[in-house]
Amino acid sequence: GAGVSQTPSNKVTEKGKYVELRCDPISGHTALYWYxxxxxxxxxxxxxxxxxxxxxxxxxxxxxxxxxxxxGSVSTLKIxxxxxxxxxxxxxxxxxxxxxxxxxxQGTRLTVV
Amino acid sequence: QQQVKQSPQSLIVQKxxxxxxxxxxxxxxxxxxxxxxxxxxxxxxxxxxxxxxxSEKKEGRFTISFNKSAKQFSLHIMDSQPGDSATYFCAxxxxxxxxxxxxxxxxxxxxxx
Numbered sequence: 001g002a003g004v005s006q007t008p009s010n011k012v013t014e015k016g017k018y019v020e021l022r023c024d025p026i027s028g029h030t031a032l033y034w035y036x037x038x039x040x041x042x043x044x045x046x047x048x049x050x051x052x053x054x055x056x057x058x059x060x061x062x063x064x065x066x067x068x069x070x071x072g073s074v075s076t077l078k079i080x081x082x083x084x085x086x087x088x089x090x091x092x093x094x095x096x097x098x099x100x101x102x103x104x105x106q107g108t109r110l111t112v113v
Numbered sequence: 114q115q116q117v118k119q120s121p122q123s124l125i126v127q128k129x130x131x132x133x134x135x136x137x138x139x140x141x142x143x144x145x146x147x148x149x150x151x152x153x154x155x156x157x158x159x160x161x162x163x164x165x166x167x168s169e170k171k172e173g174r175f176t177i178s179f180n181k182s183a184k185q186f187s188l189h190i191m192d193s194q195p196g197d198s199a200t201y202f203c204a205x206x207x208x209x210x211x212x213x214x215x216x217x218x219x220x221x222x223x224x225x226x
Contacts, residue, residue, distance in 0.1 A: 004156070045208030106156045
């Protein structure tokens with residue numbers, strides 16, 4: 001596709017469950033970012049990949065959150081033992097390189113009940 | 114040090130009027146200042162961006178004014194249209210290896226017909 005694709009669009013899960021959120025970046029984009037957007041707030045940085053490696057994971061709130069990008073393209077954000085406070089829209093963005101314009105996906109709305 | 118403060122939280126403008134949104138930052142390492150537009154259910158989309166070596170950038174009806182000494186920048190939307198009704202986020206990015214965006218809290222703009 002032409003843009004950043006995120007699946008699923010919506011995810012409802014029970015407290016304590018494990019979830020995976022997927023991001024397909026724009027083809028050829030080496031940089032990939034995950035952000036979290038709570039209701040009425042701006043996106044907050046979670047983690048940044050350059051290629052396959054996590055270059056900066058300083059935004060991950062705790063060790064329940066983990067992300068991978070094994071082949072330098074698709075990325076998966078994994079959340080263990082979900083809590084109600086994890087409910088938010090999780091946004092993925094990609095860019096052609098550090099410093100290039102970032103393009104955002106439509107986000108995955110996660111609701112923990 | 115990493116915050117970007119945005120105001121107002123919400124703004125109502127008549128069609129044809131000027132919409133003005135303001136942001137302020139503290140981190141002098143920021144060297145790129147984009148504005149994003151977000152419609153409900155969509156990811157943020159880049160609207161216009163500026164670097165601190167210029168004081169103003171105009172693209173169509175959208176203008177960024179940048180005051181480096183005051184560490185402030187603003188978005189002006191001229192001849193505002195109902196289709197401009199959306200949430201606007203200012204952001205900033207520092208030089209360095211990660212290059213993630215730090216977002217303001219957003220301004221919900223409503224343009225009345």
